[in-house]
Amino acid sequence: MKKDKVSIIGAGMVGSTTAFGLIASDITEEIALIDIDKKLAVAQAMDLQHSMPFWGYTNIKAGDYDDLIDSPIVIITCGAAQKPGETRLDLLKKNAAIIKEILPRVFRANPDIIVIMVTNPVDILTNIAIKMYPKKKNQIFGSGTILDTARFRYLLGEKMDVNPKSVHAFIVGEHGDSELPLWSSATIGSTPLDRFVKLNDKQKKQIFENAKNAAYAIIEGKQATYYAIAAGLVKLVKAVLLNKRTVFTVSHLLEGEMGIKDVCLSLPRVIGENGIERKIDIVMNKTEKELFRKSANKLKQAENGLK
Numbered sequence: 001m002k003k004d005k006v007s008i009i010g011a012g013m014v015g016s017t018t019a020f021g022l023i024a025s026d027i028t029e030e031i032a033l034i035d036i037d038k039k040l041a042v043a044q045a046m047d048l049q050h051s052m053p054f055w056g057y058t059n060i061k062a063g064d065y066d067d068l069i070d071s072p073i074v075i076i077t078c079g080a081a082q083k084p085g086e087t088r089l090d091l092l093k094k095n096a097a098i099i100k101e102i103l104p105r106v107f108r109a110n111p112d113i114i115v116i117m118v119t120n121p122v123d124i125l126t127n128i129a130i131k132m133y134p135k136k137k138n139q140i141f142g143s144g145t146i147l148d149t150a151r152f153r154y155l156l157g158e159k160m161d162v163n164p165k166s167v168h169a170f171i172v173g174e175h176g177d178s179e180l181p182l183w184s185s186a187t188i189g190s191t192p193l194d195r196f197v198k199l200n201d202k203q204k205k206q207i208f209e210n211a212k213n214a215a216y217a218i219i220e221g222k223q224a225t226y227y228a229i230a231a232g233l234v235k236l237v238k239a240v241l242l243n244k245r246t247v248f249t250v251s252h253l254l255e256g257e258m259g260i261k262d263v264c265l266s267l268p269r270v271i272g273e274n275g276i277e278r279k280i281d282i283v284m285n286k287t288e289k290e291l292f293r294k295s296a297n298k299l300k301q302a303e304n305g306l307k
Helices: 013-025 038-049 065-070 088-109 122-132 146-160 201-212 214-222 227-241 286-304
Strands: 005-009 030-034 059-062 073-076 114-117 140-142 246-255 261-272 275-279
Touching: 005 013, 005 065, 013 030, 013 038, 013 227, 030 038, 030 065, 038 059, 065 088, 073 088, 073 227, 088 114, 088 122, 114 122, 114 227, 122 140, 122 246, 122 261, 122 286, 140 261, 140 275, 146 201, 146 227, 146 246, 201 214, 227 246, 227 261, 261 286
Parallel strands: 005 030, 005 073, 030 059, 073 114, 114 140
Antiparallel strands: 140 246, 246 261, 261 275
């Protein structure tokens, strides 16, 4: 197996932009773009190949499921895209069928592969994948709220006039309308947020709403979001390939946390070469716990409606 090969299923905007980010980061030797639309995969690969004189060299090609045999990571971005006016849960039936079809092909090719689920609704699709392969639960995780968390940190940094990399704050729960911000544990550097700058409830609500609804605004303006999620996926790949053991708010199976089971939601997890390396027992206040449970119940109801 090539230690630094990445396969991407889905050569649309998210998949191809992720490939571009990986090439620009120069962290992988080979990338295989896999898509049911072979012509699209070939065209995307060719366009990316022509960027090589400007970056470090990466072998990128239009591939197939045989490429998974020697790939330690596969990123799944294929499926129906969210349209203006749609929620992520509106995509459930169409994309659940696609995931159920491709996952057996993935694990037949490579039982040890790390699966990063990106296709929406990412939490339910991650849960479907883990239910299909429960023994591989640490190998399977979703991109979850890594993008929501990034948006939240950017907006807080803008408000506080500090680099967003110095903002340590999480959005957890569903990657969708029931997600929630963890204000109680938010810090700037190591200083609690409320000590750094005291925000009132109206300001906090506005910042969170802007972060939560950013996707709708972007989709309304240009049909899809792809730059920021691709940047996040590059960081996830780097954490796995280089065993960085970095904390991300990925979507993963809950097994009794706060009394919640059998649902995938985003909480901070340590990501390394084995996928989920460690769970983090994050502190939430009473209100946050209640909102988190509501988020879990919403996803359970949506998944039960699929049966």
